Amino acid sequence: MSDADTVAAVRDAIAAATPDIRAGLPGRREQAGSENPSGERRLAADEYADELLEERLGAIDGVGAYASEEREGVVDVGSGYSVAVDPLDGSSNLKPNNVMGTIVGVYDATLPASGRDLVAAGYVLYGPITTMAFAHEGSVTEYLVEDGEATPLREDVTLPDDPTVYGFGGRVPDWPDDVAAYVDEVESELKLRYGGAMIGDVNQVLTYGGVFAYPKLESAPEGKLRLQFECNPVGYVIECAGGRSSDGTGSVLDVDPTDLHQRTPVYLGTPSLIDRLEATLD
Structure with a gap:
């Protein structure tokens, strides 16, 4: 085969x-x-x-x-x-x-x-x-x-040029200040869509454009989602659709794999929104 x-x-x-x-x-x-x-x-x-x-x-x-x-x-x-x-x-x-x-x-x-x-x-x-x-x-x-x-x-699905939605996981009081500042910035531009399943929220972004994130948290700097099983595959889909993935510093696809169940912060979506997010994060 x-x-x-x-x-x-x-x-x-x-x-x-x-x-x-x-x-x-x-x-x-x-x-x-x-x-x-x-x-x-x-x-x-x-x-x-x-x-x-x-x-x-x-x-x-x-x-x-x-x-x-x-x-x-x-x-x-x-x-x-x-x-x-x-x-x-x-x-x-x-x-x-x-x-x-x-x-x-x-x-x-x-x-x-x-x-x-x-x-x-x-x-x-x-x-x-x-x-x-x-x-x-x-x-x-x-x-x-x-x-x-x-x-x-x-076929040849791409993210829309005009983004519409955003969704961030984790408890708001557990967000670092830089993450909270970014959400404050985009919530006047985008509609909140967050349902508690990565795939549902990412599919909103693929359909309407925008940004999904499960960020680093004060209680979990490594984030929640798994690199091998969630972040890499979904990041790959988003990048193939003309979007960007990030761990906060660069493409999540470039994160060094060290453990099968390794976690990482992840940010996915419209390139301009991911660029702004990386510029906001400390």
Whole structure:
């Protein structure tokens, strides 16, 4: 199988898994009784989606390793690309029935890897309809996913020139002064959109333009979101769509990977807004 065929197989396997993931949500809203490697309480739905995706992605010819934020280490499944997954991004939204997603990054390197080692990345959004944004070879395609089949809706997706929305995670009293100053500056220009799932908020930015962030916090200078499973893949999508990603100093794709479950502050969106943000941060 060629490299392009492997990437397409990963994309198709994620799409094919969506009906099973969605169908498994109603009966798996309870906590699983354990924590993930980042110390967060897992739901039964997290475990179910993780096991399903490991089985589906691990069976692909050309995928050599599977890792997820729900597992301590990397699973050897053969030879080829390393696939890093957030099986159910925003699973805390399951209880109030809000938006969630699945994130995947395809790395041509051993994990943990640099964002520059990504050859493809994407995310599924479980909203009123199921969509997928998938980036490969510098281009982003948005798909409608129905019955496990992905049909292109928009090709060569780019962020709009006129940004509209912003959303910042973390408790406001926990924001450093420079982050708070930036939000004070942009809130008169943009509409607040924040739903508690990275994918839902980032998809607003991809659709309308703007800025999403889960910044450094006074209590957590390293931020909350994971580099391998969330920040690199989603940063890759945004950059392929003509946007910018940042850890506060430069592209999140350039952050040195030191640990599989490493966290980083992350800022994503319209280039001019990210430029202004980096200029504001101390």
